[in-house]
Amino acid sequence: MSTLTVTFWGVRGSIPVPGPDTMKYGGNTACLDLRSDAGDWIVFDAGTGLRVLGESLDLSKNYTVNLCISHPHWDHINGFPFFPVIYIPGNTVNIYGPGTFEKSLEEIIRGQMQYSYFPVRTDELRASIHFYEIKNNQFEVGNFKVYTHLLNHPVTCYGYRVVYRDKVFIYLGDNEPYYNVFKDNDPEVVQFAKQMNEQLIEFVKGADVLVSDAQYIPAEYPKKTGWGHSTTHHIINLALKAKVKTLFLFHHEPLRKDKEMDAIVTHYRNVLKKKGLTLELYAAAERESYTF
Ligand SMILES: [Zn+2]
Numbered sequence: 001m002s003t004l005t006v007t008f009w010g011v012r013g014s015i016p017v018p019g020p021d022t023m024k025y026g027g028n029t030a031c032l033d034l035r036s037d038a039g040d041w042i043v044f045d046a047g048t049g050l051r052v053l054g055e056s057l058d059l060s061k062n063y064t065v066n067l068c069i070s071h072p073h074w075d076h077i078n079g080f081p082f083f084p085v086i087y088i089p090g091n092t093v094n095i096y097g098p099g100t101f102e103k104s105l106e107e108i109i110r111g112q113m114q115y116s117y118f119p120v121r122t123d124e125l126r127a128s129i130h131f132y133e134i135k136n137n138q139f140e141v142g143n144f145k146v147y148t149h150l151l152n153h154p155v156t157c158y159g160y161r162v163v164y165r166d167k168v169f170i171y172l173g174d175n176e177p178y179y180n181v182f183k184d185n186d187p188e189v190v191q192f193a194k195q196m197n198e199q200l201i202e203f204v205k206g207a208d209v210l211v212s213d214a215q216y217i218p219a220e221y222p223k224k225t226g227w228g229h230s231t232t233h234h235i236i237n238l239a240l241k242a243k244v245k246t247l248f249l250f251h252h253e254p255l256r257k258d259k260e261m262d263a264i265v266t267h268y269r270n271v272l273k274k275k276g277l278t279l280e281l282y283a284a285a286e287r288e289s290y291t292f
C-alpha cells in the first residue's frame with residue numbers, strides 16, 4: 001500500500017502571530033510539505049513556516065526542493081529568503097506558481113529580495129533556482145502527478161491536486177466561494193458563480209486529504225466578504241460534497257487563539273457525528289504530521 005505524509009510548518013494566514021495564545025497551533029504563516037513512501041517531496045507555499053522546515057533538514061546533505069506557491073501574497077512567500085537550502089551550493093530549488101498581471105513569478109520572488117527589502121539578491125544565492133510559471137496546467141514531480149485549479153482570491157491563486165498511485169492530496173491556498181458581487185440576483189451571474197463553485201467540487205472530488213483555507217467562522221464572514229477567504233462552514237460543506245475523507249482547516253485567522261480553535265473543531269466534530277457523517281476533521285497545527 002502506498003502512503004503519503006503531510007507535515008505542517010506554518011498554518012497561519014496573513015501575518016505571523018507568535019505568542020502564548022498560539023503555542024498549540026503555531027504562529028508561522030503558510031507552509032506544508034508532502035512526502036511519499038518512495039521519497040517524492042513537494043513543499044507548498046513559502047510563508048514563515050518555510051524557515052521552520054529548513055531547520056528540520058540535515059543541511060550537510062544536498063536537496064532538490066520542489067516548491068509550489070499558491071499565490072504571491074506575503075504570507076505565502078516571505079519565508080523564502082530565510083530558507084537555508086537556497087544558500088548552499090549543490091542544492092536545487094524548483095519554484096512553481098502563478099505570476100500576476102503585473103509581474104512574472106520570477107520577478108515576484110526576485111523582487112522581495114531587492115536591495116531595499118533584503119540584504120541578499122537572488123543572483124547571489126548559491127543553490128540553483130529555477131522558475132516554472134503555472135498557467136492552469138499540469139506537471140509531474142517524480143511519481144507525483146500535479147494538477148492545478150484557479151481559485152477565487154484578489155490575485156491569481158492556484159489550488160494543487162497531487163495524485164500518487166491510489167492516493168489523492170489537495171491543497172487549496174487562499175480561496176473564497178464565488179458569489180454575485182453586485183447582489184442583484186442577475187440569473188446569469190448567479191449561474192456563473194454556481195458553475196465555478198461546482199468546478200471546485202469536481203477538482204476536490206474523492207480526495208483522501210484536503211488542506212484548505214478556512215480562515216473565518218460564519219459569524220465573522222459578513223464583515224469579511226470579498227476578502228478572498230473561506231469560512232469553516234464553506235470548507236466543511238465543500239469536503240462533504242466532494243466526498244473527502246480527511247479535512248484539515250488551514251490558514252487560521254491570525255487573531256484566533258488556541259482555545260477558540262479547539263472549540264471550533266469540537267463544535268464541528270459534534271455536528272458531523274450527530275449527522276452520522278464520517279468526514280475526519282482537524283485544524284492544522286505547526287510541526288504536526290499526518291500519514292495516509
Ligand atoms: Zn494568505
Ligand SMILES: [Zn+2]
Nearest residue numbers: 071073153174
Ligand atoms: Zn492571499
